[in-house]
Amino acid sequence: MTLPQTARQDERLRRWRLVLGDDGADGTGRPLSGRDAGVDRALGALYRGAPEAGEGRRPAGLGAGAPQLARWLGDVRRYFPSTVVRLLQQDAIDRLGLARLLLEPEMLAAVEPDVQLVAALLALRQALPETTRASARQVVATVVAELERRLAERLRTALAGAPDRGARSHRPRPRDIDWDRTVRANLQHFLPERGTVVPERLVGHARARHGLAQQVILCVDQSGSMAPSLVHAAVFGAALASIRSLDTRLVVFDTAVVDLTEHLGDPVDLLFAAQLGGGTDIDRALAYCESRITRPADTVVVLISDLCEGGSPDGMLRRVAALRAAGVRVVVLLALNDQGTPAYDQERADALAALGAPAFACTPDAFPDLLAAALRDRPPAVPQG
Template identity: 45%
Template sequence: MSENGPDEALRRWRLVLGRFADRSLAGCCGGDDLRRDRALERIYGESYRRRGLRLDVGPKSSRGGSEPTRMTMPEWFGEMRELFPRSTLEVVKADALSRFGMTEILDDPKALAELEPDPAILSALLAHRGRSDPAVEAKIRQVAKRVVEELTKRLRVQTSRALSGARRRGATTGLRGAARDIAWDETIRRNLRNWDPERKVLVADRLRFHAATRRHLPWRIILCIDQSGSMATSLIYSAVMAAILSTLPAVDVKLVLFDTAIVDVSDQVGDPVDVLMSVQLGGGTDIGRALAYCEQKHVATPERTVLVLVSDFCEGAPIGPMLSTVKRLAGARVKLLGLAALDEAARPSYDHATAQRLAEAGMAIAALTPEHFADWVAGHLR
């Protein structure tokens, strides 16, 4: 079979299309290719099975079938390791968990041990957490720890820079500072008498610098996070951002998770792994109740409070109480921010009509990547 000729192209198409191309591309695959096809079918055929399609029945048959016995997960993992590169195996494992919810893959010790720390994988693991045995629970914590460490490393510097302070352009000082902080206009004005006409240079013996300032006003940031099943990835990023924010000077962070119930994990805000391990994904959504809880428990100084709602805005309760609470908070001068997405892909999926109603009631709405979240919040603190 030619490496680059038409036979190779047909072989590749047969592997991509799977068993549904058997009639048109019969004979294109053999040997190890048939094993590869069966291994991929074990995962990707699941999407058809879960939609009620019977893959084992031929087009002219009303019963019976010819589908080979489905390989067990340990058998599948062994085949994948032998037939595919590691990078392919990781992609297929991620699809099995995050796209198809095939948590039985976690029952294989080898597959479990080799899971890569990735937000998408962690999302699937968190959804499985309540049904897992102690060994899987320990692995979930291990993956969560590594994911949190990577995200914290990536987001900490930008978040600290955005929220911990800013130069005050309206005031200058004679105290020494960095070259980037030189107030050039003021420095030039104060040194005009030192102009050297022969050398055509200005001798600046009195440098002026922008006065550095840090926000020492007591800001309270309340993160109110939807923990319904569709919000797993947002929860991961929110927990990491809450931990980073809690390390900043003069910022007090409260963290509240909700579906139809409310879990206040403000005492765990410095440990995002513990926060994630306390999450119970699923259930309905009662945004109004969660906002009312934040108002009653955590809004002490409204004009120095930022309340960030991270949700898909799919309210399961009557919308009236939610809008009333938002209007009341806005009237009290609480800064209200509604975040429709907090993952790095910025592919928001949310109820646009409800988001519009929230905006009309006084909540700023955005769909942002984590890198832009800190700048957005900082903009509302200035």
């Protein structure tokens, strides 16, 4: 057997050893040492003895003490990339009931900030001790700042002058040139000796300058399952509020309705003002939004909810039908996050779509173009996947 083959076999055994753990029955006959032993301890502390593991498994090793949990958080950050760290943190909370890992300042400082952590902090904020609240707020501010950096300018650009794909211009700005159409329109000017086309006539996308709606209402379900969507909605709401041509309102609801528009200047304050959890009364929330609409034909209502209505489902549908009849554009987002296909009420989503209110999940990156289409009274492109 050649050395490369031996090395490949050894690597396969190493990987199987890490997968199977150290129960003494892994069958590889390969001990772990160094970094591999550390990785094995970190994973074993989380996954051995989890409820799904079945009988006979050893208990989880995170223990009850804050120092041990803090060490585990440090270990996973040392051994794994940030994307994996976030999954492990969420598993620690979900599988082992470690919500209290967020209740100690030293552990909070060790956690990788992300939207899921912000959602957990917001859900637990009433239980946070005084010594932890400042750290929790800083974590939330860090994540919000990163989302604003990534998403806010994209939203402003999409609404303030995104290319209108339905209209063509023969005097486009450089960034709006449609090079495929331009080349085809100038093929007669091909110069064989230079191997190029001289574009005597440019073809591009016209910029939309008129027709934007003046009112945007984000109506966000603040039940616990929608927490990540609320985080993104707060960031987008703040960005929309900075566009002077728009009158932006952000409304959150469970069985009660709260207008958080006054907090749009500070999305961190807005998130801490929300009350995650509770039931869901979409009909009541839409009734409040309806009462704040002054120009129906110039208004877009974005309802962000999984549609698990605890109020009046028929009333919700009648309310949406009335808004549509008045000229309001209604878009229903079943989720506004990067977590994939959400759980939602399929029957109500289909009923809303039949009323002209399309219902689908949307990633934060797709939201700017989706909202721009709605504001221009065009069918939004439903995100795929």
